[in-house]
Amino acid sequence: MIRLENIHFQYPKREALFSDLKLHVPRGQWVSIVGPNGSGKSTLVKLVNGLLSPDSGTIHIDGTLLDGESVSDIRRRTGYLFQNPDNQFIATTVRDDIAFGMENRCVPRADMKQRIDAIAEQLGISEWLNRHPASLSGGQKQRVAIAGLLVLNPEIMIWDEATSMLDERSKQDMLLRLRHLHKNQGLTILSVTHDAEEILASDRAVVIRNGVIAADMSPIQLFEDRNLAWECRLQPPFSLALSLELREKGMDIGLHHHEEELMRALWPSLHVNK
Amino acid sequence: MAIVTCEQISYQYAKASIHQPLALIDVSLRLEQGKFYAIVGATGSGKSTLLQHLNGIYQPTKGKLQVYDVVFAAGAKVKGLKPLRSRVGLVFQFPEQQLFEETVEKDLMFGPIQFGADEQQARAAAVEALLAVGLDEAFMARSPFELSGGQMRKVAIATVLASNPELIVLDEPTATLDPVSRTELIALLKRLCVEQGRTIVMVTHRLDEVLAAADEFILMQQGAVTYTGTRADLIRSPHLLQAADIVVPNEMKLAHEISERLGIVVDELPSGIEGWADWLIHNSDAASKAVDRYATDSSASQQEQTDKASPRGMTESDEKGE
Known part of the structure; x- marks a missing residue:
């Protein structure tokens, strides 16, 4: 689905960031891009979306070579969200802003209202539809930006820290929705994130360090390698951190990142030692 | 010793329409010197509004508030708050947006000079604050704008520390930081509290990150305080968190369930990953x-x-x- 071959990339007046980078993401896979700050994660996803062009090498999206001609068509099928939602609002009301993407994709007017209302309802943003995007908090803006993207039913989603400002509750809701879309509609996801729950929900963790893919592993393997996880500025969620700590101290109950599983694994052996 | 006493304070924003609910409703609280308080609440619960009462940015429209020796009574606007503001350091959300000087040093010296320090004293305070947030002196000469997100946040907090406040209040200081920087920041606040006896009041919507660090928890919901008390009492009442739309941390769920199943009082249960691991192995x-x-x-x-x-x-x- 996404195929990067022999990518070379360099920002002006800086050292080469990528030399001969290669990454294949099959259709329907959910990939988390992680790594230390400044390692090239954002650059990578900007290349995939055509916001930046490689100095050499090729990027294919669903078999189509990404170039000046195909970029607008590819962007139409790709939903891209970045960290600061302020940079992606165009209209003066939330409703118009969500409509904007659909207008670009020639969605009939009659359908538009219905689709906006439906997505707003699902994401709990109906109350804000007539507000100016600038009047919303950071987390609210991110929710609106996500709604504007989901309403377009993209085949590929590329997120760059797109949920970083959401409160815990909204983050959980969003993750549930993402899981659903991934499972039932085969959505391909490429996401730069520090969110441990999101990483653990994904199929694969790609670690970028100094412009190279330093590791390509399952999310659980990433957290098992404590030094690597720390280097990527990541921390396992409580249940997983506890099962890792227990294993290290000689009590192996398996690795669990759901609290219920952890409980079930603990009960058989638990009693009070005075 | 109580350093802050709120007696049934309410607050209504000046521009709010009469139909809009109060931003704070009948809040009563006592904050003691040298403790770490976590104010936990969902978006719009009034936690930022309460925080900004602590150095007089907002003053109650009803009730009475005392912070150190300054009394704010409804209807009487208190002015000349500079002495209070040198004792109460307020760290806003995204404080790095308030960095403006060309070097970290100048940004750090700005506060002390405002509060009457001479250049030499201000520089000494700046270095001390920088070291306190875990950055070395080499950062003094750097531009704040070339630092990483986590480093900028630390410098911004150091600008408040440089004025040597006794009470440090922070509005969602961990928002958008990466998980490792978040942990480091909480550890820093805990150190300031334990080693230097400063009082910390921190607003967050993530209970999990402060569960092990805070001494007292203040839960807010729609402008009202619905709970104040210790971690153990909070674990015993998960329904309060659900009502306040706060995600119950997994550590709390574990503590709650173990307490119920094994008949152990929550107060005897450990906290933190290592504490839990040792306890579970022992038991x-x-x-x-x-x-x-x-x-x-x-x-x-x-x-x-x-x-x-x-x-x-x-x-x-x-x-x-x-």
């Missing part, structure tokens, strides 16, 4: 059996290695062995 027969088995049978087969991945599998093989 588990599987662990002691596993240790015995590996000690007596040094030629533990590969099969047993696989078995130990599943606690049930291990129990069964133990039974067969006996």
Whole structure:
């Protein structure tokens, strides 16, 4: 689905960031891009979306070579969200802003209202539809930006820290929705994130360090390698951190990142030692 | 000693329409010197509004508030708050947006000079604040704008520390930081509290990150305080968190369930990953059996290695062995 071959990339007046980078993401896979700050994660996803062009090498999206001609068509099928939602609002009301993407994709007017209302309802943003995007908090803006993207039913989603400002509750809701879309509609996801729950929900963790893919592993393997996880500025969620700590101290109950599983694994052996 | 006393304070924004609910409703609180307080609440629960009362940015429209020796009574606007503001350091959300000087040093010296320090004193205070947030002196000469997000946040907090406040209040200081920087920041606040006796009041919507660090928890919901108390009491009342739309941390769920099943009072349960691991090992027969088995049978087969991945599998093989 996404195929990067022999990518070379360099920002002006800086050292080469990528030399001969290669990454294949099959259709329907959910990939988390992680790594230390400044390692090239954002650059990578900007290349995939055509916001930046490689100095050499090729990027294919669903078999189509990404170039000046195909970029607008590819962007139409790709939903891209970045960290600061302020940079992606165009209209003066939330409703118009969500409509904007659909207008670009020639969605009939009659359908538009219905689709906006439906997505707003699902994401709990109906109350804000007539507000100016600038009047919303950071987390609210991110929710609106996500709604504007989901309403377009993209085949590929590329997120760059797109949920970083959401409160815990909204983050959980969003993750549930993402899981659903991934499972039932085969959505391909490429996401730069520090969110441990999101990483653990994904199929694969790609670690970028100094412009190279330093590791390509399952999310659980990433957290098992404590030094690597720390280097990527990541921390396992409580249940997983506890099962890792227990294993290290000689009590192996398996690795669990759901609290219920952890409980079930603990009960058989638990009693009070005075 | 109480340094802050709120007596039924309410607050209504000046521009709010009469139909809009109050931003704060009948809040009563007492904050003691040297403790770490976490104010936890969902978006719009009034936690930022309450925070900004602590150095007089907002003053109550009803009720009475005392911060150190300054009394704010409804209807009487208090002015000349500079002395109070040198004692109460307020760190806004995204404080790095308030950095404006060309070097970290100038940004750090700005506050002390405002509060009457001379250049030499201000520089000394700046260095001390920088070290306190875990950055070395080399950062003094750097531009704040070339730092990483986590470093900028630390510098911004240091600008408040440089004025040597006794009470430090922070509005969602961990928002958008990466998880490791978040942990480091909470550890820093805890140090300021324990080692230097400063009082910390921190607003967050993530209870999990402050669960082990805070001494007291203040839960807010729609402008009202619905709970104040210790961690143990909070664990006993998860329904309050649900009502306030706060995600119940997994650590709390574990503590709650273990307390119920084993009949142990929550106060005797550990906190933090290491604390929990040690406690669970101490209170588990599987662990002691596993240790015995590996000690007596040094030629533990590969099969047993696989078995130990599943606690049930291990129990069964133990039974067969006996």
